[in-house]
Amino acid sequence: xxxxxxxxxxxxxxxxLLTKALxxxxxxxxxxFPDLGLGLGLRTVHYNHILEHNPAVDWFEILSENYxxxxxxxxxxxxxxxxxxxxxxxxxxxxxGSTDPIDFNYLKSLKALAERVNAVWLGDHLCWTGVARxxxxxxxxxxxxEESLRHVIERIRTIQDYLERPLVIxxxxxxxxxxxxxxxxxxxxxxxxxxxxxxxxxxxNNVYVTCRNHDLDPxxxxxxxxxDRVVQIHLAGHTDKGTHCIDTHxxxxxxxxxxxxxxxxxxxxxxxxxxxxxxxxxxxxxxxxEALKAKRYRNEVEVVDV
Amino acid sequence: xxxxSLDQLERxxxxxxxxxxxxxxxxxxxxxxxQIPVSVDEIAQVVLPSxxxxxxxxxxxxxxxxxxxxxxxxxxxxxxxxxxxxxxxxSALAEEYIAxxxxxxxxxxxxxxxxxxxxxxxxxxxxxxxxxxxxxxxERAMEEVYDAPQKDPVTSEEFxxxxxxxxxxxxxxxxxxxxxxxxxxPVDEYVTSVRxxxxxxxxxxxxxxxxxxxxxxxVWRSGITREQHHLLxxxxxxQSLGEALMxxxxxxxxxxxxxxxxxKVWFQxxxxxxxxxxxx
Ligand SMILES: [Fe+2]
Numbered sequence: 001x002x003x004x005x006x007x008x009x010x011x012x013x014x015x016x017l018l019t020k021a022l023x024x025x026x027x028x029x030x031x032x033f034p035d036l037g038l039g040l041g042l043r044t045v046h047y048n049h050i051l052e053h054n055p056a057v058d059w060f061e062i063l064s065e066n067y068x069x070x071x072x073x074x075x076x077x078x079x080x081x082x083x084x085x086x087x088x089x090x091x092x093x094x095x096x097g098s099t100d101p102i103d104f105n106y107l108k109s110l111k112a113l114a115e116r117v118n119a120v121w122l123g124d125h126l127c128w129t130g131v132a133r134x135x136x137x138x139x140x141x142x143x144x145x146e147e148s149l150r151h152v153i154e155r156i157r158t159i160q161d162y163l164e165r166p167l168v169i170x171x172x173x174x175x176x177x178x179x180x181x182x183x184x185x186x187x188x189x190x191x192x193x194x195x196x197x198x199x200x201x202x203x204x205n206n207v208y209v210t211c212r213n214h215d216l217d218p219x220x221x222x223x224x225x226x227x228d229r230v231v232q233i234h235l236a237g238h239t240d241k242g243t244h245c246i247d248t249h250x251x252x253x254x255x256x257x258x259x260x261x262x263x264x265x266x267x268x269x270x271x272x273x274x275x276x277x278x279x280x281x282x283x284x285x286x287x288x289x290e291a292l293k294a295k296r297y298r299n300e301v302e303v304v305d306v
Numbered sequence: 307x308x309x310x311s312l313d314q315l316e317r318x319x320x321x322x323x324x325x326x327x328x329x330x331x332x333x334x335x336x337x338x339x340x341q342i343p344v345s346v347d348e349i350a351q352v353v354l355p356s357x358x359x360x361x362x363x364x365x366x367x368x369x370x371x372x373x374x375x376x377x378x379x380x381x382x383x384x385x386x387x388x389x390x391x392x393x394x395x396x397s398a399l400a401e402e403y404i405a406x407x408x409x410x411x412x413x414x415x416x417x418x419x420x421x422x423x424x425x426x427x428x429x430x431x432x433x434x435x436x437x438x439x440x441x442x443x444x445e446r447a448m449e450e451v452y453d454a455p456q457k458d459p460v461t462s463e464e465f466x467x468x469x470x471x472x473x474x475x476x477x478x479x480x481x482x483x484x485x486x487x488x489x490x491x492p493v494d495e496y497v498t499s500v501r502x503x504x505x506x507x508x509x510x511x512x513x514x515x516x517x518x519x520x521x522x523x524x525v526w527r528s529g530i531t532r533e534q535h536h537l538l539x540x541x542x543x544x545q546s547l548g549e550a551l552m553x554x555x556x557x558x559x560x561x562x563x564x565x566x567x568x569x570k571v572w573f574q575x576x577x578x579x580x581x582x583x584x585x586x
Pocket of ligand 1: 170203206234276
């Protein structure tokens with residue numbers, strides 16, 4: 001196994017045991033963010049359909065940056081949609097792992113947009129997107145070691161203070177392992193979340209993709225997630241290259257990812273769930289129907305608040 | 307080898323995955339070696355292989371995505387230029403541009419801000435360079451107008467309220483989402499034909515003027531005359547209508563009669579299209 005040592009802060013499997021012991025009781029997220037139901041990523045090609053038909057989607061997630069440096073059509077459409085649907089903001093430019101200074105101009109625009117659309121929450125990814133002022137527009141992996149963990153925690157705290165709200169941070173799809181990593185991704189995320197007091201967006205497809213790319217066990221990965229911090233779940237399709245998987249968001253969700261989603265649902269009792277479809281985007285109803293498949297898993301568990 | 311710091315690792319990876327020739331060349335580049343001096347053979351000291359992929363193959367996933375994503379964005383933003391130059395030549399130029407002007411802003415719309423100048427002055431082997439640069443300039447203007455700040459336009463009623471005796475002193479602010487362009491080729495006509503899938507040979511030089519503007523959140527292009535372009539440019543620079551008209555009258559070979567005869571219709575059309583956001 002290429003990943004460095006598997007040292008964990010918690011005994012392996014404890015959450016699974018706890019879930020069994022609690023039966024079907026849900027673990028609330030610690031901020032009491034609501035379960036918004038089943039949402040979709042808001043995409044340009046669906047603007048007209050949404051405005052004309054007001055589809056029965058529970059909520060929309062926006063890619064924050066698409067609405068930040070524009071006063072044109074995207075902003076106008078978003079204003080209309082945010083009057084009718086709850087909006088969650090998901091960004092790709094916070095660059096939490098980067099050693100470049102925090103971009104407060106970006107955060108200022110982000111905060112203004114969150115106020116404008118009355119965002120229920122906002123977040124980004126555990127990654128860095130560039131360094132030395134060069135932007136790669138990709139979600140690059142951090143080495144999972146003490147130095148980067150301290151750095152990321154410090155930045156999350158600073159950003160949360162500035163934005164005056166918790167960040168909801170997503171586990172990334174990654175394609176390489178740094179030799180300088182000294183802990184697993186799950187342990188890193190657990191400690192990052194606990195010590196920075198941030199929320200988590202658990203992307204179940206990313207768990208699958210990452211585990212395939214690093215020869216890891218996704219069920220074991222899910223055992224280490226602090227579910228009281230999970231505010232939102234992502235589902236998506238990917239491209240399976242045989243030797244590895246790429247997180248392309250261009251297809252239906254595969255059965256194994258649905259199974260993992262079911263496992264996550266048993267442990268949370270219900271979290272806002274969003275389907276991402278960003279390439280080869282089919283017509284709106286196909287995307288919506290894919291998201292509604294999550295109902296099967298959500299209805300399997302009787303939700304009782306603790 | 308001691309473990310690299312986070313900063314060294316990130317600078318190294320950035321140099322490796324953004325190298326124009328792929329990550330194996332990137333590893334040997336001075337930018338990467340100044341951070342972590344490893345050779346391709348020693349790469350497992352920094353990036354581990356997986357069961358199925360070598361360390362280089364894993365780095366190449368990021369390197370390929372970097373190039374594909376940015377070339378894709380440029381192709382989407384410059385469909386006519388891509389058509390004019392051909393897909394392969396355009397992609398090669400886009401890669402050359404990205405290497406010379408890497409993205410420095412989270413906003414991807416800013417990526418190609420230097421692209422028209424690059425096509426005009428820097429790109430190697432640009433066929434029909436002068437025409438290609440003008441096409442790039444028009445397509446970039448459309449991108450900028452799409453995102454430009456929004457100002458509500460002045461209505462025709464407000465326009466009609468201006469008393470005749472003060473017309474000469476009126477200053478008219480153009481909306482920010484409007485760009486005025488002048489070309490040595492009929493670029494607008496060519497862009498329209500390509501976007502409508504109609505074949506058009508590369509035209510001979512023939513001066514043309516275009517206004518690109520946003521009305522009701524849709525971007526429009528419109529061919530205009532030299533006099534209209536001059537008049538609107540003067541108004542944008544802060545001249546009063548009287549001063550702008552005086553300047554227009556000094557253009558070589560201008561037909562003063564036609565100019566004054568057309569003014570009313572021009573301003574009716576321009577107001578109807580929402581060109582102005584303030585009268586003062
Ligand atoms: Fe995701």
